[in-house]
Amino acid sequence: xxxxxxxxxxxxxxxxxxxxxxxxxxxxxxxxxxxxxxxxxxxxxxxxxxxxxxxxxxxxxxxxxxxxxxxxxxxxxxxxxxxxxxxxxxxxxxxxxxxxxxxxxxxxxxxxxxxxxxxxxxxxxxxxxxxxxxxxxxxxxxxxxxxxxxxxxxxxxxxxxxxxxxxxxxxxxxxxxxxxxxxxxxxxxxxxxxxxxxxxxxxx
Amino acid sequence: xxxxxxxxxxxxxxxxxxxxxxxxxxxxxxxxxxxxxxxxxxxxxxxxxxxxxxxxxxxxxxxxxxxxxxxxxxxxxxxxxxxxxxxxxxxxxxxxxxxxxxxxxxxxxxxxxxxxxxxxxxxxxxxxxxxxxxxxxxxxxxxxxxxxxxxxxxxxxxxxxxxxxxxxxxxxxxxxxxxxxxxxxxxxxxxxxxxxxxxxxxxx
Amino acid sequence: xxxxxxxxxxxxxxxxxxxxxxxxxxxxxxxxxxxxxxxxxxxxxxxxxxxxxxxxxxxxxxxxxxxxxxxxxxxxxxxxxxxxxxxxxxxxxxxxxxxxxxxxxxxxxxxxxxxxxxxxxxxxxxxxxxxxxxxxxxxxxxxxxxxxxxxxxxxxxxxxxxxxxxxxxxxxxxxxxxxxxxxxxxxxxxxxxxxxxxxxxxxx
Numbered sequence: 087x088x089x090x091x092x093x094x095x096x097x098x099x100x101x102x103x104x105x106x107x108x109x110x111x112x113x114x115x116x117x118x119x120x121x122x123x124x125x126x127x128x129x130x131x132x133x134x135x136x137x138x139x140x141x142x143x144x145x146x147x148x149x150x151x152x153x154x155x156x157x158x159x160x161x162x163x164x165x166x167x168x169x170x171x172x173x174x175x176x177x178x179x180x181x182x183x184x185x186x187x188x189x190x191x192x193x194x195x196x197x198x199x200x201x202x203x204x205x206x207x208x209x210x211x212x213x214x215x216x217x218x219x220x221x222x223x224x225x226x227x228x229x230x231x232x233x234x235x236x237x238x239x240x241x242x243x244x245x246x247x248x249x250x251x252x253x254x255x256x257x258x259x260x261x262x263x264x265x266x267x268x269x270x271x272x273x274x275x276x277x278x279x280x281x282x283x284x285x286x287x288x289x290x
Numbered sequence: 291x292x293x294x295x296x297x298x299x300x301x302x303x304x305x306x307x308x309x310x311x312x313x314x315x316x317x318x319x320x321x322x323x324x325x326x327x328x329x330x331x332x333x334x335x336x337x338x339x340x341x342x343x344x345x346x347x348x349x350x351x352x353x354x355x356x357x358x359x360x361x362x363x364x365x366x367x368x369x370x371x372x373x374x375x376x377x378x379x380x381x382x383x384x385x386x387x388x389x390x391x392x393x394x395x396x397x398x399x400x401x402x403x404x405x406x407x408x409x410x411x412x413x414x415x416x417x418x419x420x421x422x423x424x425x426x427x428x429x430x431x432x433x434x435x436x437x438x439x440x441x442x443x444x445x446x447x448x449x450x451x452x453x454x455x456x457x458x459x460x461x462x463x464x465x466x467x468x469x470x471x472x473x474x475x476x477x478x479x480x481x482x483x484x485x486x487x488x489x490x491x492x493x494x
Numbered sequence: 495x496x497x498x499x500x501x502x503x504x505x506x507x508x509x510x511x512x513x514x515x516x517x518x519x520x521x522x523x524x525x526x527x528x529x530x531x532x533x534x535x536x537x538x539x540x541x542x543x544x545x546x547x548x549x550x551x552x553x554x555x556x557x558x559x560x561x562x563x564x565x566x567x568x569x570x571x572x573x574x575x576x577x578x579x580x581x582x583x584x585x586x587x588x589x590x591x592x593x594x595x596x597x598x599x600x601x602x603x604x605x606x607x608x609x610x611x612x613x614x615x616x617x618x619x620x621x622x623x624x625x626x627x628x629x630x631x632x633x634x635x636x637x638x639x640x641x642x643x644x645x646x647x648x649x650x651x652x653x654x655x656x657x658x659x660x661x662x663x664x665x666x667x668x669x670x671x672x673x674x675x676x677x678x679x680x681x682x683x684x685x686x687x688x689x690x691x692x693x694x695x696x697x698x
Binding site: 342343345346403409412423427431432435436437442486487488489490 | 518519521522523524525526527528530531541545548550551552555556558561572575631632633634
Binding site for chain 3: 110111113114115116117118119120122123133137140142143144147148150153164167223224225226
């Protein structure tokens with residue numbers, strides 16, 4: 087199972103790098119700028135998780151394949167961005183896979199540090215969503231994810247399911263794939279049916 | 291004494307979470323976005339201090355009460371924000387308590403790492419003010435604190451007083467409360483009498 | 495040689511602090527705000543490098559001279575900013591020296607952690623450029639460096655040269671100064687001749 091998750095993790099990293107690169111191209115950054123935003127988007131969440139846990143040097147320093155996947159995603163995007171809309175459904179699927187896998191990998195790593203499930207779910211969500219938030223901060227834009235997407239909620243639901251399954255005694259080989267699939271489904275359905283979270287109504 | 295400081299620390303955390311949540315509501319973020327900004331505001335300063343000191347996993351991962359206080363502050367704000375102006379004086383007092391307590395807790399923790407008083411005062415100021423700065427950065431606004439409030443200065447004055455008292459041989463049980471009170475007083479008086487720091491005049 | 499590099503490192507820190515302080519004055523921050531941006535610009539890159547490597551407490555906590563150099567740069571800038579354009583060529587040279595030295599110091603430190611040359615070059619570039627990017631993020635502006643300057647590229651070229659020289663068996667006493675000089679030269683020539691990196695052309 088872990089081998090499959092490893093490849094799905096790389097798939098998600100690729101999709102996040104493409105999303106970051108596209109935002110940098112939109113901003114008319116040069117190739118270095120596009121690369122920088124691609125890295126932040128793809129690796130910012132996991133890096134923050136590692137720093138908060140005290141797991142430095144952070145993981146991509148030892149698993150250098152992740153850097154090359156980001157580089158590949160950014161360079162391909164830079165060269166083919168005019169035609170990339172053809173692949174937008176595939177990219178959206180990859181992005182959703184990344185969301186699910188990043189969440190569960192973050193949860194597992196946090197539990198391995200002997201921390202509680204509450205913290206683990208929180209770290210799972212951070213691993214999955216912070217890259218996109220940092221992308222917007224470095225692009226000098228209001229973070230999109232804070233506004234209008236069921237994004238963190240999908241990750242949270244998956245984390246909660248993993249916790250429930252674990253409490254019921256399910257093995258990781260059941261728990262993790264089921265939770266990942268829930269996250270992907272919630273994400274896909276949320277976009278399909280325009281689900282959103284409540285916004286506080288302002289005082290007139 | 292430490293028990294009192296612990297409860298004051300939670301009080302400050304609550305006030306900072308409310309301040310963050312209000313800024314997120316103003317931005318029309320959804321409930322997740324409001325929660326995110328509440329966390330950053332309340333825990334961003336202490337988290338950065340812990341990371342710079344090398345004290346990871348950061349403290350709220352082990353003291354989970356802080357997370358629940360933030361959650362409480364954010365949810366209450368989300369539900370009652372139309373009426374929150376009634377409490378603004380109480381919140382301002384709580385916020386000032388937070389400023390004082392965060393500074394002294396930051397100083398004490400840094401000294402326990404064997405670092406110098408200069409670094410300790412700097413870390414105290416960072417613990418107290420960085421949450422508010424990060425709130426503005428994630429909200430895509432110019433950090434208010436850098437502009438026009440005697441905010442960091444109050445913390446710095448309190449840190450300096452703690453250092454002087456410590457040099458004179460005062461015990462912690464004197465030193466820490468006196469310094470906290472100074473910070474709260476400077477903050478209250480600064481707002482009351484519109485004190486501000488010099489701004490460099492621009493070249494015409 | 496290390497003593498010379500130490501003084502050049504302080505020179506670069508000074509120049510970066512001045513650059514940060516000028517941006518804060520431009521924003522009409524008060525003296526605390528100007529100091530904050532000066533610190534972020536001068537020490538943000540090296541601090542991030544240390545955090546990613548797991549080298550906390552970060553280096554300026556033990557080498558307090560760096561803090562005083564930043565303080566000096568900021569205070570001098572605050573007092574003399576009306577006349578500072580007279581020194582702009584000197585400052586630009588100091589800034590370029592900083593770029594070169596920060597890169598090579600970052601590379602050396604990363605290699606000492608037993609990490610690969612790829613990661614070391616990346617950490618070298620981050621050490622040199624992230625301070626300027628964080629300055630713009632905290633100023634709520636789009637990071638200039640991502641747009642239009644051969645800045646990271648100069649650092650990358652220097653890092654690559656150090657790697658090649660090291661592979662060819664050159665000693666550090668040759669390798670490091672030569673790479674620093676290359677970075678300074680590329681930077682000076684890029685500004686002189688308006689070199690820039692490719693930008694992706696947008697879909698019409």
